[in-house]
Amino acid sequence: MIEWLGVGETARRIASGETRAIDVTEAFLARIAALDGKVGAYLAVAGDTARMQAEGIDRMRANNVPLPALAGVPIALKDVLVTRGLATTAASKILAGWIPPYDATVVEKLHAAGAIVLGKLNCDEFAMGSSTENSAYHKTHNPWDLARVPGGSSGGSSAAVAAGLCAASLGTDTGGSIRQPAALCGVVGVKPTYGRVSRHGVVAFASSLDQVGPLARTVGDAALVLETIAGFDPRDSTSLDAPVPKYRDALVGDIRGLRVGLPHEYFAADLDADVRAALERTKQALADRGAELIEIALPHTHLALPAYYLVAPAEASSNLARYDGVRYGARAEAGSLIEMYERSRGAGFGAEVKRRIMLGTYALRSGYYDQYYKKAQQVRALIKRDFDKAFQHVDVILTPTTPAPAFPFGAKSSPLDMYLADVFTLSCNLAGLPGASVPCGLTPGGLPIGAQLLGKALDEPTLLRAAAAIEAAVGLGDARPRGLPS
Amino acid sequence: MSAEDWEPVIGLEVHVQLATQSKAFSPSATRFGEPPNSLTDPLVLGLPGTLPVFNRRALELALVLGVATGSKIRARSRFARKHYFYPDLPKGYQISQYDEPLCEDGHLDVIVAGAVKRVKLQRIHLEEDAGKSMHAGNVSHVDLNRAGVPLVEVVTAPELSSAEEAAELMRSLHRLVRWLDISEADMEKGQMRCDANVSIRRRGEDRLGTRTELKNINSFRFVQAAVEHEIARQARILDEGGRIVQETRLWDADVGASAAMRSKEQAEDYRYFPDPDLPPLVVDGATMGGILRGLPELPSVRFERYVREGLSPDDARTLVGERALAEYFDATVKVHPGERSARTIANWLLTELLGALNADGKSIAESPLQPAQLSELVLLVEDGTISGKIGKDVFAETYQTGGSPRAIVEAKGLQQISDEATLTAIVDRVIAANPKQVEGYRGGKDGLFGFFVGQVMKETQGRANPVMTSDLLHKRLGR
Numbered sequence: 001m002i003e004w005l006g007v008g009e010t011a012r013r014i015a016s017g018e019t020r021a022i023d024v025t026e027a028f029l030a031r032i033a034a035l036d037g038k039v040g041a042y043l044a045v046a047g048d049t050a051r052m053q054a055e056g057i058d059r060m061r062a063n064n065v066p067l068p069a070l071a072g073v074p075i076a077l078k079d080v081l082v083t084r085g086l087a088t089t090a091a092s093k094i095l096a097g098w099i100p101p102y103d104a105t106v107v108e109k110l111h112a113a114g115a116i117v118l119g120k121l122n123c124d125e126f127a128m129g130s131s132t133e134n135s136a137y138h139k140t141h142n143p144w145d146l147a148r149v150p151g152g153s154s155g156g157s158s159a160a161v162a163a164g165l166c167a168a169s170l171g172t173d174t175g176g177s178i179r180q181p182a183a184l185c186g187v188v189g190v191k192p193t194y195g196r197v198s199r200h201g202v203v204a205f206a207s208s209l210d211q212v213g214p215l216a217r218t219v220g221d222a223a224l225v226l227e228t229i230a231g232f233d234p235r236d237s238t239s240l241d242a243p244v245p246k247y248r249d250a251l252v253g254d255i256r257g258l259r260v261g262l263p264h265e266y267f268a269a270d271l272d273a274d275v276r277a278a279l280e281r282t283k284q285a286l287a288d289r290g291a292e293l294i295e296i297a298l299p300h301t302h303l304a305l306p307a308y309y310l311v312a313p314a315e316a317s318s319n320l321a322r323y324d325g326v327r328y329g330a331r332a333e334a335g336s337l338i339e340m341y342e343r344s345r346g347a348g349f350g351a352e353v354k355r356r357i358m359l360g361t362y363a364l365r366s367g368y369y370d371q372y373y374k375k376a377q378q379v380r381a382l383i384k385r386d387f388d389k390a391f392q393h394v395d396v397i398l399t400p401t402t403p404a405p406a407f408p409f410g411a412k413s414s415p416l417d418m419y420l421a422d423v424f425t426l427s428c429n430l431a432g433l434p435g436a437s438v439p440c441g442l443t444p445g446g447l448p449i450g451a452q453l454l455g456k457a458l459d460e461p462t463l464l465r466a467a468a469a470i471e472a473a474v475g476l477g478d479a480r481p482r483g484l485p486s
Numbered sequence: 487m488s489a490e491d492w493e494p495v496i497g498l499e500v501h502v503q504l505a506t507q508s509k510a511f512s513p514s515a516t517r518f519g520e521p522p523n524s525l526t527d528p529l530v531l532g533l534p535g536t537l538p539v540f541n542r543r544a545l546e547l548a549l550v551l552g553v554a555t556g557s558k559i560r561a562r563s564r565f566a567r568k569h570y571f572y573p574d575l576p577k578g579y580q581i582s583q584y585d586e587p588l589c590e591d592g593h594l595d596v597i598v599a600g601a602v603k604r605v606k607l608q609r610i611h612l613e614e615d616a617g618k619s620m621h622a623g624n625v626s627h628v629d630l631n632r633a634g635v636p637l638v639e640v641v642t643a644p645e646l647s648s649a650e651e652a653a654e655l656m657r658s659l660h661r662l663v664r665w666l667d668i669s670e671a672d673m674e675k676g677q678m679r680c681d682a683n684v685s686i687r688r689r690g691e692d693r694l695g696t697r698t699e700l701k702n703i704n705s706f707r708f709v710q711a712a713v714e715h716e717i718a719r720q721a722r723i724l725d726e727g728g729r730i731v732q733e734t735r736l737w738d739a740d741v742g743a744s745a746a747m748r749s750k751e752q753a754e755d756y757r758y759f760p761d762p763d764l765p766p767l768v769v770d771g772a773t774m775g776g777i778l779r780g781l782p783e784l785p786s787v788r789f790e791r792y793v794r795e796g797l798s799p800d801d802a803r804t805l806v807g808e809r810a811l812a813e814y815f816d817a818t819v820k821v822h823p824g825e826r827s828a829r830t831i832a833n834w835l836l837t838e839l840l841g842a843l844n845a846d847g848k849s850i851a852e853s854p855l856q857p858a859q860l861s862e863l864v865l866l867v868e869d870g871t872i873s874g875k876i877g878k879d880v881f882a883e884t885y886q887t888g889g890s891p892r893a894i895v896e897a898k899g900l901q902q903i904s905d906e907a908t909l910t911a912i913v914d915r916v917i918a919a920n921p922k923q924v925e926g927y928r929g930g931k932d933g934l935f936g937f938f939v940g941q942v943m944k945e946t947q948g949r950a951n952p953v954m955t956s957d958l959l960h961k962r963l964g965r
Contacts, residue, residue: 321578
């Protein structure tokens with residue numbers, strides 16, 4: 001089955017001439033047509049342009065033009081990534097009908113690498129949520145159990161990869177939105193160091209936390225895609241001007257002497273028993289391969305959630321001010337300007353987005369800045385210092401990605417319950433560090449469990465090396481989601 | 487109480503457009519008068535996913551103003567977002583600076599009633615302009631050509647005490663930014679505009695009165711009119727026992743009055759916070775070094791130099807009123823160093839040349855007469871080759887034809903006649919030819935002296951040395 005070959009192998013076969021790019025693209029388009037009605041990963045499928053791109057790759061090959069790294073590899077994009085000529089909605093009604101005139105930097109880089117863009121993937125509206133239930137369009141189902149959520153906000157990105165509806169995908173991660181759905185769908189997800197990947201052309205949620213990253217079925221594939229999209233971008237003033245290593249070269253498999261930190265704050269008594277058991281097996285596997293396990297403390301972890309829910313909504317309330325119905329997107333008819341704003345935004349935004357705009361607006365009120373936003377930034381500095389101290393003694397930190405496996409639709413009925421689904425992933429964004437989730441087994445009921453790795457700034461190579469070791473030891477191997485034909 | 491019992495306290499917030507080619511945070515051009523919305527790009531339109539990238543040229547221009555006003559420059563300042571909803575503000579916030587501005591504690595000298603007053607500048611910060619809204623009936627149009635254009639906002643301390651001072655501050659700042667070449671500051675194009683904070687208090691009282699903010703003032707004349715009007719309005723209210731309401735008022739230049747726009751209670755909460763898309767703005771030593779090296783002699787310094795070099799304060803002030811004029815003057819002085827008085831050059835430049843240029847509607851930069859020609863002309867007059875009167879004719883011809891003054895004088899034989907024997911012969915001829923006038927003059931009609939001078943000039947086509955002519959006439963006429 002061509003759809004399960006993965007990024008590296010697909011690229012190799014197309015480059016060698018064993019397989020035509022158009023056949024690969026057609027196979028994925030057929031699978032999407034057959035199965036996405038059940039999964040609901042895609043918001044838009046770009047069949048025609050995907051075929052054109054694939055035929056272009058085949059012509060290049062026929063003319064002996066050297067093929068770039070991802071030539072002919074079908075990839076899909078979370079719908080917060082801006083695509084020229086292809087509707088971009090951020091899963092919100094307020095952007096319905098908007099056709100962008102430009103490509104995000106990461107999209108340009110994928111095109112330059114020869115990747116085929118299959119379409120746009122569902123997510124929580126403006127990336128706000130942990131189950132993709134906040135999409136204004138439709139639900140996305142977890143391929144391992146269609147009655148459960150795929151996680152979020154990059155739920156379409158994780159479900160599509162898990163269901164074989166693309167070779168790899170891009171998501172965005174503001175507080176765990178790549179790692180949490182990757183864990184719940186049994187795929188690999190990487191949130192790079194803040195500034196490692198350009199945010200130019202990423203519909204902003206919280207500017208100081210947002211980061212684009214890959215989701216793929218193997219660590220190797222994720223490394224390959226990350227290598228393609230990473231790098232300095234003069235169009236993003238927060239972009240880091242540092243060379244991009246060959247991430248695949250880090251996947252040597254040898255982790256002898258690797259110091260793995262285990263923060264006790266992430267292994268509290270109320271951790272799901274299956275998750276705990278899977279993490280124990282993971283620790284043991286790492287130790288068996290020569291890693292050194294070291295107990296560490298990240299004492300300000302409990303402040304991450306409150307700090308995050310001040311910083312992220314504050315920035316979101318500002319970033320979402322531009323959706324006013326004046327220049328693009330949905331505009332409601334009204335008798336006055338104020339009424340037009342109220343009706344357009346009232347009808348265009350969903351409940352969770354409005355909740356966060358309200359929270360953020362409140363936090364930034366004149367006279368309250370010091371006690372909310374500024375205080376949260378101070379907490380951020382403390383959390384960052386926790387990590388700095390820990391990384392004096394360890395090379396990488398291991399935690400569960402989520403407190404529990406995928407939950408059924410509607411299970412988290414209160415916003416706070418939903419926010420707690422991200423409790424292990426928020427610190428990483430607040431500190432600007434790289435993080436990854438890698439599958440580390442299934443529950444007895446057959447749901448995937450993710451192990452989270454956190455690394456030093458710009459030390460994605462060590463992060464990926466550890467992830468590859470976990471993948472080899474306790475990964476899902478050839479296990480495929482139930483309930484979907486393979 | 488009479489108007490004199492009230493003391494006005496005024497502070498200005500002046501916005502000045504910086505003369506960059508492209509916008510503050512994106513590549514669109516900043517030209518004036520282009521078709522609506524033609525100078526836009528995804529960032530200017532506030533499209534999703536766009537990010538600001540700061541134009542360092544705007545920083546350099548702002549730093550020049552900061553240094554020229556003696557401001558403290560922050561090595562690390564920050565951009566902040568200022569939020570409000572309006573259709574001509576595409577992002578829903580303006581990128582500005584808030585609690586960490588680029589410059590603080592500067593000053594600007596203002597000349598009022600012949601005295602220099604040093605006005606404190608609280609801050610100078612960088613920000614982007616909004617677009618322009620045009621309302622026609624129940625339809626509104628938005629032009630975003632101006633959106634994102636870099637500005638500095640210059641905030642004075644509340645130290646101005648009359649409408650005249652407020653207008654003078656604007657003039658002084660206008661002169662300075664044009665002098666520094668950091669802005670064209672064309673007020674008709676909206677490149678310089680101001681808001682005025684006005685309050686009044688009883689003379690001798692320390693406590694400030696309740697202030698109002700006047701918005702939308704876009705000419706020197708309007709500053710004076712708007713502030714005068716507001717002082718009178720507040721005085722009338724207080725005289726009638728009323729209270730001033732803290733509010734924002736919009737000045738309507740057509741009506742010559744202001745109207746309340748919003749009260750303090752309705753004031754918007756701008757929800758400032760540091761822009762997370764932009765790193766702190768760092769001014770390093772190399773940048774500052776470049777600014778200091780490139781800084782021209784400031785107008786106030788050049789004014790003092792001119793006075794020291796013998797110019798009248800009035801002439802010196804006129805010269806430093808425009809950089810190009812002062813540069814023209816300096817260039818003229820340099821052609822024949824030390825051979826003519828600066829005062830004479832200034833006279834010719836400010837009277838003859840500016841007069842001719844004004845008549846032609848030309849600026850000094852468009853002058854057909856070059857500094858070398860003006861210098862030569864002044865030299866010819868000062869060394870007595872030609873008389874001042876002939877000098878004006880030669881000036882007119884040089885201005886028209888662009889030739890060399892010396893060549894014109896020589897070609898036309900316009901050299902002044904200063905030879906005593908020649909002049910004496912002419913004087914004697916004139917006296918002999920006009921016996922009646924000689925009799926009248928000797929009989930006490932002093933006014934006839936001019937007649938004899940005129941006759942000598944007529945005989946010589948104006949070339950007679952006027953001083954010698956006068957001396958010889960007195961001698962020969964016996965009075």
